[in-house]
Amino acid sequence: HVQLQESGPGLVRPSQTLSLTCTVSGGSISSGSYYWNWIRQPAGKGLEWIGRIYPSGSTNYNPSLKSRVTISVDTSKDQFSLKLYSVTAADTAVYYCARAMAGILTFDIWGQGTMVTVSS
Amino acid sequence: QSALTQPASVSGSPGQSITISCTGTSSDVGGYNYVSWYQQHPGKAPKLMIYEVSNRPSGVSNRFSGSKSGNTASLTISGLQAEDEADYYCISYTSGSTLVVFGGGTKLTVL
Numbered sequence: 608h609v610q611l612q613e614s615g616p617g618l619v620r621p622s623q624t625l626s627l628t629c630t631v632s633g634g635s636i637s638s639g640s641y642y643w644n645w646i647r648q649p650a651g652k653g654l655e656w657i658g659r660i661y662p663s664g665s666t667n668y669n670p671s672l673k674s675r676v677t678i679s680v681d682t683s684k685d686q687f688s689l690k691l692y693s694v695t696a697a698d699t700a701v702y703y704c705a706r707a708m709a710g711i712l713t714f715d716i717w718g719q720g721t722m723v724t725v726s727s
Numbered sequence: 728q729s730a731l732t733q734p735a736s737v738s739g740s741p742g743q744s745i746t747i748s749c750t751g752t753s754s755d756v757g758g759y760n761y762v763s764w765y766q767q768h769p770g771k772a773p774k775l776m777i778y779e780v781s782n783r784p785s786g787v788s789n790r791f792s793g794s795k796s797g798n799t800a801s802l803t804i805s806g807l808q809a810e811d812e813a814d815y816y817c818i819s820y821t822s823g824s825t826l827v828v829f830g831g832g833t834k835l836t837v838l
Contacts, residue, residue: 653816653829653830653831653832654773654816654818654832655829656825656826656827656829659826667826669825670824670825671825703773711778711779711820712818712820712827713761713763713778713779713818714763714765714773714818715775715778715784717772717774719771
């Protein structure tokens with residue numbers, strides 16, 4: 608069965624770039640009609656959708672983050688990645704990658720999440 | 728402030744039933760049957776419990792059910808068990824620019 612695993616630095620300095628990768632295992636990122644998403648959750652708070660990418664490279668972003676976000680995909684490695692630029696303490700959160708079936712925005716498979724702290 | 732409104736907390740005793748509401752607008756919950764519900768235990772990733780308003784993924788207990796009336800979706804858990812104690816989030820597709828909107832989450836306490 609398909610599993611997702613986030614990886615990347617747990618500490619990022621303010622004004623720097625947060626970079627995370629999600630590796631898909633147990634299946635191909637290109638198979639089926641799925642979007643691949645990034646979602647985050649500050650400690651003790653709710654969930655926030657960051658954006659998504661289709662294997663073709665087509666993306667959609669949350670308008671509140673759009674100016675600072677890039678999501679990319681590497682189908683040869685079954686990976687997709689997140690870059691969040693010019694981070695501040697407000698970007699400190701657990702970051703999840705998740706799969707969603709195209710068209711219905713249901714997140715059926717999630718990674719375990721990775722904590723990213725923005726601090727000097 | 729979340730786009731979808733959920734009660735901050737609900738509670739119930741083992742064996743009882745509880746319902747968690749999720750209120751949106753005609754641009755999201757009321758306009759589409761793309762409401763899903765997620766269970767999140769502390770320190771864990773959310774788990775899909777209900778999709779497309781009332782469908783259960785394989786492996787999810789039939790004690791969990793979903794429904795919708797107008798702009799409000801609901802998650803009902805029957806025969807409450809201690810393991811059901813968790814946070815629950817609703818998510819809906821939206822015709823707005825964000826594509827998806829979230830509820831603020833509801834903490835379920837099993838007394």
